[in-house]
Amino acid sequence: MQKRQDVVVIGGGVAGITVAANLAQRGMGVALVERQSTLGGNATAVCCKAVGGECQLCGGCLLADGLATLDGLTNVQRLMETTVTQVKRVAGGFCVELAQPDAVTSVEAGAVILATGFDHVDAHTKGPYGYGILPAVTTGQEMERRLKEQGQGAYDHLNGQRVAFIQCVGSRDEHVGRGYCSQVCCRYALRLARLLKKRLPDVQISVFKMDIQTSGRDFGPTWDAITRDGMRFVAGLPAIIRRSTENPASVTFLYDDILAGQIVQEDFDLVVLSVGMQPRRDAGQMAELLGINRDAYGFFATRADEASTIVPGVFVAGSCAAPRSIAESVAHAQQAAEACYLYLQEKGS
Numbered sequence: 001m002q003k004r005q006d007v008v009v010i011g012g013g014v015a016g017i018t019v020a021a022n023l024a025q026r027g028m029g030v031a032l033v034e035r036q037s038t039l040g041g042n043a044t045a046v047c048c049k050a051v052g053g054e055c056q057l058c059g060g061c062l063l064a065d066g067l068a069t070l071d072g073l074t075n076v077q078r079l080m081e082t083t084v085t086q087v088k089r090v091a092g093g094f095c096v097e098l099a100q101p102d103a104v105t106s107v108e109a110g111a112v113i114l115a116t117g118f119d120h121v122d123a124h125t126k127g128p129y130g131y132g133i134l135p136a137v138t139t140g141q142e143m144e145r146r147l148k149e150q151g152q153g154a155y156d157h158l159n160g161q162r163v164a165f166i167q168c169v170g171s172r173d174e175h176v177g178r179g180y181c182s183q184v185c186c187r188y189a190l191r192l193a194r195l196l197k198k199r200l201p202d203v204q205i206s207v208f209k210m211d212i213q214t215s216g217r218d219f220g221p222t223w224d225a226i227t228r229d230g231m232r233f234v235a236g237l238p239a240i241i242r243r244s245t246e247n248p249a250s251v252t253f254l255y256d257d258i259l260a261g262q263i264v265q266e267d268f269d270l271v272v273l274s275v276g277m278q279p280r281r282d283a284g285q286m287a288e289l290l291g292i293n294r295d296a297y298g299f300f301a302t303r304a305d306e307a308s309t310i311v312p313g314v315f316v317a318g319s320c321a322a323p324r325s326i327a328e329s330v331a332h333a334q335q336a337a338e339a340c341y342l343y344l345q346e347k348g349s
């Protein structure tokens with residue numbers, strides 16, 4: 001059954017929720033399309049990283065805040081387990097055709113906002129690091145999920161052990177088509193590292209990096225604390241991670257400590273790969289449906305305002321357009337909502 005709305009928002013992660021709530025609060029009718037059965041997207045797996053009751057401003061709470069706002073709004077039509085199959089230009093805007101588990105439907109609207117989010121880089125693609133083969137190699141996302149499901153004691157067995165965080169896994173590497181910095185992985189890795197260090201005073205944490213991306217006002221307190229917490233930073237990344245010969249449950253690797261000017265071999269009990277962000281695997285298909293461009297790395301391309309696209313009436317919000325943290329995605333979604341609202345006002349919809 002076809003329904004008319006002011007805006008169709010595609011994607012029900014933190015950016016989609018924010019943009020839908022923003023426009024609904026201005027009195028607009030919004031259809032929020034989400035392919036999963038629940039809202040939240042990647043942010044649902046983010047754990048709380050407060051240490052000793054002190055918030056680390058990781059942005060995890062922003063999802064719950066957004067959902068609570070959305071719950072109070074009656075002019076957002078939630079279309080769950082729904083995928084977009086076609087987008088057509090019609091008088092007054094767009095007709096978005098949708099597939100649901102047991103129905104085909106469509107929504108007409110004056111504007112469309114893409115908020116389809118991102119995929120984590122698959123750590124399996126970094127073969128020499130042994131993810132999926134070596135039990136002592138995990139990812140930041142797995143650590144987040146485990147802390148969320150099991151609570152902050154999930155890694156208490158690591159006290160007295162050696163933990164390595166390895167940065168830039170799948171990012172800043174033109175050989176794999178991702179020459180960009182994913183922006184978020186230094187911040188989430190260092191918040192996780194600080195959480196472990198605060199809880200487990202005898203854990204030995206080493207962070208292997210090219211350099212550290214500390215952008216964002218929300219990261220200042222964490223960075224100040226980390227510099228006091230006795231973590232080791234090593235300027236150099238390993239090439240290959242292998243099973244340790246001394247203890248098969250551990251791993252070992254060689255690295256070139258650039259600052260010390262020497263090659264070092266060291267064993268670790270746990271290695272955490274700081275995997276980056278990449279465009280969603282269906283980003284090309286979605287761009288084609290809407291007739292918009294993508295940038296050199298596959299994220300949706302924007303005009304100079306960073307929210308509108310080459311197609312009038314099509315906007316983008318959050319990390320589908322560039323790597324962004326939760327807080328940055330929320331801020332960008334507000335910007336996209338504003339651009340969309342002004343567009344519809346000017347158009348007289």
Ligand code: SF4
Binds near residue numbers: 047056
């Ligand atoms: S912002 Fe992050 S660290 Fe702070 S309370 Fe929320 S989830 Fe916990």
Ligand code: SF4
Binds near residue numbers: 183187211212274
């Ligand atoms: S945020 Fe840090 S770990 Fe992630 S790509 Fe940038 S420099 Fe590397």
